[in-house]
Amino acid sequence: MKQLNPILEGLNEPQKEAVLHHEGPLLILAGAGSGKTRVITHRIANLIFTHRVLPYKICALTFTNKAANEMAERVKKLLPNSGHLVMIKTFHSLGLYILRRHTEKIGLQSGFTVYDTSLQESLIKEVVKDLGFDVREFRPNTVLQAIQSSKDNYIFPEEFDTGEPTDPQLEIIKKMYIEYEKRKKNQNALDFGDLVFLTVKLFLDYPEIKQTYNNLWEYILVDEYQDTNHVQYILTHLLAGEKKNLCVVGDDDQSIYSWRGADIQNILDFEKDFPNTKVIKLEENYRSTKNIIEAASHLIANNISRKEKNLFTNNPKGEKIQVLECASDYDESEIVIELIKSEYQKSKNYNKFAIFYRTNAQSRLFEEKLRVNSIPYKIFGGFRFFDRMEIKDMIAYLSVLVNPLDSSSLLRIINFPPRGVGETTVEKLRRTAIDQDRPLYEVIVNNNLDLRKQTQASLVEFHSNLEDLRQKISEGYLPSQITESLVVQMRIDEELSKAQDIEGKERLENIQQFIESIKEYEQKTENPSLEEYLNQISLLTSEEDGKDLKEYVTLMTVHNSKGLEFDYVFMTGMENGTFPHWMSQDEEGGLEEERRLCYVAITRAREKLFFSYSKIGRRQRMTEELFPSIFLSEIPEKYLNYTSYNRKPQTPPLTKNANLQTKANWSIKSLPELTKGMRVKHKQYGVGKVIEVVGEGENTKVKIAFGEIQKNFLLAYTPLEIVF
DNA sequence: TTAGTTAAGATTTTT
């Protein structure tokens, strides 16, 4: 009797074939919902069980942390004993993993900093100014994009293409690129793009190092291969090595990162790149209803540059897609939440719901409505906890402690908290450092500048405090202990608690939470170090404040939704200009990419799909008339069911005092019940009018207008009298 | 010279 292989259980023929494939190049063209992740994880299991491959000899790469985590989870489930040994990382985290082991070879020192976008921008800003140009003419963002896209294509600063004939504008950007790289190196720092770029350079410069990793990782898997850009493509080839045990998985219809340099051609040319490639197509969708799959197929058929394919499902027909026409974006959020509430009555599980939108900015109204209705939710992407100003300041402090050469971080904190070192002084110091080619860290205490006595004294104190903390690191204090004494020594707590309004209190709490996160890291790490902690968080993406919810409605951009699935999907903001986004209209192939994006969104839905659009919306400050997305007209009517919600615009009820949540450490005796429009009296500012009430419990914030002046207060800390 | 205030300007998608 043939023994039943549990690894193959429940798989269809092409899936089995992909799982059983042993050596050599393998291309899996996996349509949406065709069980791709399942195939990858089972393939890993099969290599280990059947072919006796050691788990750490397998390296699987993805694009997002979320996808990497999910894959790691599923592999661990399948292989409880050895799953954790499989290398599962994003391209960027793999790069960092490798670069940290060869720091000298890439011309850096240990403890290097990984710059986030804001530090990159401030460095670029300096470069632009120092080269004598106006930041309004050369916007840091634009320059950075040019540099980034250059790195995506593995182009060195010296090779930067300035056009034919030479474009003076690009010639200047090239100079900036060169200067930026030079300074970044002097500051012992890397940026995101370097993580992959320098790994490729390392492998090309040192073939023996590449060989070491080829010997280590004998089997390479790359998920979402259609989203690889040129450097990632080169890295994939280098990792595949001589053995070419490379398995890539992808779907050209789901390529949505061309703006980050992704090149669909990579997946289309895979067979040419690797002559003996085995190609397997997964075309049966197990996820969605017939209606959803057929609607998606009709939509994507409007794209000209794509491989013809036939995605089908044996699932039931399902319900028609609901199209919700709303009077305004405000109404839209209300209607979506109401529908979630009524559907929830049946399924009783919020995890089944997802709200998608094109841009992060669209999340606000939904968030508000969910909060008012006490529906648990999580926002993925967008603003991270680590993006908060005060947290960035803390990270800058820690970066300087680990890497004193990091002048960009040093500049960020040189006058935070305010220590009388203003713009003029900073400019003098900075100039000296650049002119004499010395680290700023040294210049602040060792210069011949004619600074005020007090300014110089405060710089000396600043420096000696930093040195003191550095001493503590070498004495083996824990990262959290260092951070705690940093907060006290630098008088950050003092500075923030003296602020009377909401912000100060909130910031101090955030810093407290930051320290908690360091402690958490310490607990789950063997040899915790500040350096490693900083490296880790530099690659982290957001999951709205670590709220530990078991059940929640998911809010995310369509980009973030790739690879996920939900029973109920609400695709919101289906208006021309929003989706497809107006910024994409001038880009070549822009509309087709937006359409693929829409295709991705639709194919996330298992049971029910809702499209919503509003007839009126705000763009900039103007209220504009909006029109339904062109994509809606590309889906045949028979799959859609239109409902028009025409509501009278109402003023939103803004009081949230109904459900007070009280924290254990303090109690709220009685907060005044404030409503928009009420008149109140403040000790210092006199009588004013309430403009806005946000939040609940002790976090209730109120915005009050005193004549022309508007102020924010934290209700729990602000004595207010209601004036009748 | 610094720090706080007011006016203007800018807005995709992510590692």
Next chain:
DNA sequence: TCTTAACTAA
């Protein structure tokens, strides 16, 4: 709506 640059008072 939120950030940044210019402006003004101390």
